[in-house]
Amino acid sequence: MTRSRLPVWLCALALCLGGCGGGGAHRTTRRRASRQARALAEAEAKHEYPSPTPPAQRAPGQLTAVGAITAFARRYINWDAQDVSAQMSDLARASIGQARSEMTLAAAETRTDSTLQQGGIANRGSVEAVAPLAGGSERYVVVTREATTASASSAYAGLAPAWHLTLATVTEIGPPAERRWVLSAWQPQN
Numbered sequence: 001m002t003r004s005r006l007p008v009w010l011c012a013l014a015l016c017l018g019g020c021g022g023g024g025a026h027r028t029t030r031r032r033a034s035r036q037a038r039a040l041a042e043a044e045a046k047h048e049y050p051s052p053t054p055p056a057q058r059a060p061g062q063l064t065a066v067g068a069i070t071a072f073a074r075r076y077i078n079w080d081a082q083d084v085s086a087q088m089s090d091l092a093r094a095s096i097g098q099a100r101s102e103m104t105l106a107a108a109e110t111r112t113d114s115t116l117q118q119g120g121i122a123n124r125g126s127v128e129a130v131a132p133l134a135g136g137s138e139r140y141v142v143v144t145r146e147a148t149t150a151s152a153s154s155a156y157a158g159l160a161p162a163w164h165l166t167l168a169t170v171t172e173i174g175p176p177a178e179r180r181w182v183l184s185a186w187q188p189q190n
Helices: 006-046 065-077 084-093 097-111 114-119
Strands: 121-132 139-150 162-173 180-188
Touching: 065 084, 065 121, 065 139, 065 162, 065 180, 084 097, 097 162, 097 180, 114 121, 121 162
Parallel strands: none
Antiparallel strands: 121 139, 139 162, 162 180
């Protein structure tokens, strides 16, 4: 091959190889577009678009439903301005579902709440009762008695301890040999 034909030949080879390599990518793009078109057609027919399954949530759990609720409630009602955000984050990791979402939100809100910090606000209480809710298979009523104080403010001075009612839902998770109960919903009623 002569020197003058070498660049032309190399260019032709590069174009050919580039075209061959692009075919696989083109087929992949067509397959993806076809899957998307099928999913869209299914969504239009059923009036809903399937979303990916969320990853399974994990939490340590307790051996009994009442044990899981009691442990959660004790941590939920006993906090001070310095540790409330960390407490809520810990509770988020110890729960699943709606309870995890609520505790994650509470952790974020309390992290930046200057009123808590400036007032030195704290909450102390005890779990007085945990009982199954009538007609609710994994739902319980939780009764607590709590007192809120403020070390740097008179806002809570003289306030008597109050009774609180919460509805709690638990879910059994884990393989059969390692089943544990975790909190899946926490709904304060007052």
